[in-house]
Amino acid sequence: MLEVTTRSGPPLDFPTGERDADASKFQLALNEDQSGTTGANGTGATQLSQGQATAPKSANRPELEKIANDPTVSAEIDKAWNASNPNGPGAKHEKGFWISKDDKTGALSVTPFPDNGTNDSLTPGSPPSEKGKTVVGFFHTHPNTDGEGYKQEPSNADENFARAVGVPGLIRSHDGMYYYGPKSP
Amino acid sequence: MIIQIEYAITQERSMNTAEQSLISAAEQAVIAKFPDFKAEGKKPILHDMGDHWEFTYELPPTMLGGAPVVVIDKRTKSISHIYRTQ
Numbered sequence: 001m002l003e004v005t006t007r008s009g010p011p012l013d014f015p016t017g018e019r020d021a022d023a024s025k026f027q028l029a030l031n032e033d034q035s036g037t038t039g040a041n042g043t044g045a046t047q048l049s050q051g052q053a054t055a056p057k058s059a060n061r062p063e064l065e066k067i068a069n070d071p072t073v074s075a076e077i078d079k080a081w082n083a084s085n086p087n088g089p090g091a092k093h094e095k096g097f098w099i100s101k102d103d104k105t106g107a108l109s110v111t112p113f114p115d116n117g118t119n120d121s122l123t124p125g126s127p128p129s130e131k132g133k134t135v136v137g138f139f140h141t142h143p144n145t146d147g148e149g150y151k152q153e154p155s156n157a158d159e160n161f162a163r164a165v166g167v168p169g170l171i172r173s174h175d176g177m178y179y180y181g182p183k184s185p
Numbered sequence: 186m187i188i189q190i191e192y193a194i195t196q197e198r199s200m201n202t203a204e205q206s207l208i209s210a211a212e213q214a215v216i217a218k219f220p221d222f223k224a225e226g227k228k229p230i231l232h233d234m235g236d237h238w239e240f241t242y243e244l245p246p247t248m249l250g251g252a253p254v255v256v257i258d259k260r261t262k263s264i265s266h267i268y269r270t271q
Contacts, residue, residue, distance in 0.1 A: 094250065120271040121251070122249045123248050124247075149218070157249060160246060161249050
């Protein structure tokens with residue numbers, strides 16, 4: 001379950017409809033997994049995933065929500081989020097990975113970024129080039145909180161990087177998932 | 186926290202001098218608010234956003250991440266917001 005962190009500004013007070021919409025999306029992800037629906041990875045995995053809740057301020061990108069809620073990708077998002085130490089104590093480190101799709105099966109897989117993240121930056125290097133796979137996006141964490149003076153959404157550098165590599169970005173933050181950048185190939 | 190800038194731009198100064206004053210004030214605000222921030226290797230930039238200026242630092246294009254952002258209100262000539270992106 002995602003942690004909701006108290007903001008330093010006015011209290012969060014989303015309209016009920018917005019809250020309900022997010023709850024519905026979350027429930028939908030649960031239902032799909034519980035029914036054993038074949039995921040985007042084409043494995044027919046029956047693994048129960050909590051799903052990645054979308055941040056209220058994120059762009060509406062259903063195709064990227066689907067990628068984030070693929071069982072393989074969702075598990076890796078959870079792993080990277082925990083590894084970035086979002087709740088402290090101690091140093092936080094941004095973590096991330098490339099997301100690739102198998103051209104034949106449609107199965108999604110990930111390639112970790114180099115482990116060079118600071119608390120608020122990361123250098124991913126070049127996208128992987130693997131025969132039979134297409135890079136469809138990249139993911140990274142935003143482990144810092146509003147209380148530490150940080151915005152949760154994509155930065156200008158995040159947007160510029162997505163445009164430069166030509167694939168969309170996914171971010172896990174204390175607000176939930178953010179989606180941005182160009183369309184997935 | 187609202188930090189009042191010591192803002193001494195006179196009519197006869199050139200725009201470049203005005204920009205330099207803004208950048209200098211914004212840099213001081215960043216040092217005061219985020220003493221752990223390291224500006225080395227990052228290019229300071231000032232955006233004219235119409236009713237306000239935004240001062241921040243540009244990261245190399247190969248990087249993901251953020252920097253402090255200082256929002257300066259043109260009317261009141263004071264810092265209205267200061268935050269970080271990540």
